Amino acid sequence: MRRIAAFGRFVWGYVAANFQGALEYRLSFASQVFAMLLNDIMWLVFWIAYFGKFQLVAGWGRDDIVMLWAVVAAGFGLGTTLCGNVFRLAGMIMRGELDFYLALPKPVLSHALISRMSLTAPGDIAFGLIAFGLIVRPSAVQWLLFLVFMLTTALILVSFGVITQSLAFWLGNAEGLAQQLTNAMISFSTYPTVIFNSAVKWALFTVIPAGFIAYVPVQLLREFSWPLFGGLLAFAVGAVALAGAVFRAGLRRYESGNLVLMRE
Amino acid sequence: MDENLRMDAVPAAWNLRRPGGLGALLGKTWAVLRITVATRLAYLGELLVRSIFMVLILFIFTQLWNATNASQDVGALTGFAIPQLIWYLAFTEALMMSVNSMGDTEVDREVRSGDIAYRLARPLPYPLYHLGAMLGERLLRFGMNLAVGCLVSLVVVGPISIAPLSLVAAFSTAIFGFVVDWIWMFAIALLSFWIEDTMGLHLLYRRAQMLLGGMLIPLEAYPAWLGNIAQALPFQYLVYQPARLFVQADVSGWLHVLGVQALIGIVGLLPLLVIYRLGLRRVSAQGG
Numbered sequence A: 001m002r003r004i005a006a007f008g009r010f011v012w013g014y015v016a017a018n019f020q021g022a023l024e025y026r027l028s029f030a031s032q033v034f035a036m037l038l039n040d041i042m043w044l045v046f047w048i049a050y051f052g053k054f055q056l057v058a059g060w061g062r063d064d065i066v067m068l069w070a071v072v073a074a075g076f077g078l079g080t081t082l083c084g085n086v087f088r089l090a091g092m093i094m095r096g097e098l099d100f101y102l103a104l105p106k107p108v109l110s111h112a113l114i115s116r117m118s119l120t121a122p123g124d125i126a127f128g129l130i131a132f133g134l135i136v137r138p139s140a141v142q143w144l145l146f147l148v149f150m151l152t153t154a155l156i157l158v159s160f161g162v163i164t165q166s167l168a169f170w171l172g173n174a175e176g177l178a179q180q181l182t183n184a185m186i187s188f189s190t191y192p193t194v195i196f197n198s199a200v201k202w203a204l205f206t207v208i209p210a211g212f213i214a215y216v217p218v219q220l221l222r223e224f225s226w227p228l229f230g231g232l233l234a235f236a237v238g239a240v241a242l243a244g245a246v247f248r249a250g251l252r253r254y255e256s257g258n259l260v261l262m263r264e
Numbered sequence B: 001m002d003e004n005l006r007m008d009a010v011p012a013a014w015n016l017r018r019p020g021g022l023g024a025l026l027g028k029t030w031a032v033l034r035i036t037v038a039t040r041l042a043y044l045g046e047l048l049v050r051s052i053f054m055v056l057i058l059f060i061f062t063q064l065w066n067a068t069n070a071s072q073d074v075g076a077l078t079g080f081a082i083p084q085l086i087w088y089l090a091f092t093e094a095l096m097m098s099v100n101s102m103g104d105t106e107v108d109r110e111v112r113s114g115d116i117a118y119r120l121a122r123p124l125p126y127p128l129y130h131l132g133a134m135l136g137e138r139l140l141r142f143g144m145n146l147a148v149g150c151l152v153s154l155v156v157v158g159p160i161s162i163a164p165l166s167l168v169a170a171f172s173t174a175i176f177g178f179v180v181d182w183i184w185m186f187a188i189a190l191l192s193f194w195i196e197d198t199m200g201l202h203l204l205y206r207r208a209q210m211l212l213g214g215m216l217i218p219l220e221a222y223p224a225w226l227g228n229i230a231q232a233l234p235f236q237y238l239v240y241q242p243a244r245l246f247v248q249a250d251v252s253g254w255l256h257v258l259g260v261q262a263l264i265g266i267v268g269l270l271p272l273l274v275i276y277r278l279g280l281r282r283v284s285a286q287g288g
Helices: A003-021 A026-053 A064-084 A085-094 A108-114 A123-134 A142-165 A167-171 A174-191 A198-204 A214-224 A226-251 B002-015 B023-043 B044-050 B052-069 B073-078 B082-097 B104-114 B116-120 B124-156 B166-195 B200-213 B224-232 B242-245 B253-281
Strands: none
Touching: A003 A026, A003 A064, A003 A085, A003 A108, A003 A123, A026 A064, A026 A123, A026 B023, A026 B200, A026 B224, A064 A123, A064 A142, A064 A174, A064 A214, A085 A108, A085 A142, A085 A174, A108 A142, A108 A198, A108 A226, A108 B242, A123 A142, A123 B166, A142 A167, A142 A174, A142 A214, A142 B073, A167 A174, A167 A226, A214 A226, A214 B242, B002 B242, B023 B116, B023 B124, B044 B052, B044 B073, B044 B124, B052 B073, B052 B124, B073 B082, B082 B124, B082 B200, B082 B242, B104 B124, B116 B124, B124 B166, B166 B242, B200 B224, B224 B253, B242 B253
């Protein structure tokens, strides 16, 4: 218990330091957060316009797509606010930048992940909360579920990021491949899962688990089911465990660049 | 040192450092374009990997439109049949994916790091260097993405009839659109003389282009309220119009599109030049 509390203080320390660092350039930080918020709103306008012209797509309507965007954006925002280095891991591995973390007593993966925050990510969180609150007009239970789904989506996204970025341990320059896989994950999760054929749906619940960050939360918000909810929680925990195992396996192959590094 | 050699070398070096006339400036800009293309071609594999996203997005949109068409007549509602829509998307996606988001914020980095001092010292006006580099980057990416997009469209919806004149109209407006787009993008980038980071502004500009320019769907597919807004704004001339000319065998509006693009470009030159002049006053070189 004491170790968990210490780890919590460690994470909180980094979160506070990252925010203080971002606030050093207040105007720039505010403009990036605001820009991301507007960026997400534009996507939402697109979908609202789409459903203004075409009423239903495979049984999905306007509120479903708003819920989907709210959950995915807020979860992505939470994940990359806390773990801003997740989509930079492949480059760090390739350049030998893990040396810095290896020399310190904290866990390498979590330390590397949280030592940076995405400056645009709070905009995603704000968008998710505003869109969900204003357009869906949820009940108290739906709010509670939404907060849980923010967390599961963040965990699955970060885990997926760690697994794909860790390919660099085996492939060397895997930045491009990892980026494409991340793009695929985000793209598939921001469209109604029901439009895809069965082979793609199978992939969306296994290799690119967009179904668990998009379809399942929306389905649970529409109609709650304990087995599906339990399945989602189990998948999120499993994804975290798998990501940790893959990173540890890769770390055994890690070779220091023997470089003198300036930490960014 | 041989005195004659030294004296000969001085005028030659001096000539090289003179900006020259319009022909010389265009020649140097062309050289930057060619060098950018050659540099990027050295990493052809990386460019091809990035094209995978094109395959992905066209696949997703094919599924989306087919699912929509199952319950509603998309052709009647938009004026575009499904194959035309997918080819339209291949063109708009190729246009927008040719944007290098890192290139949009290159000026930021040069201002922050002080590298702008090296660029300003060169015998090519700073904006023209960036114009050449941007055109090289976009032309290469556009060509590659469009080739991949056409291949995917052929596989998923089959061929559509495209008249040779449509190709000329589409490509001329697309390429001229790159220059017009650069004028506005560069004006935004130059604001980095005052604000540390213009990434947010670029993001907004690109998203407005995406949504109001008709990247995801033709403007006819929008409901009236949004369609009217998009029709009234200039973004459509950079995305929607070139793509429409590509898939619809109607080139009647070709010259009109080029004319409006020229107007948008000329209007954009005013803020660009004013911001550039004012920004240069804020540059202070401290050696190094």
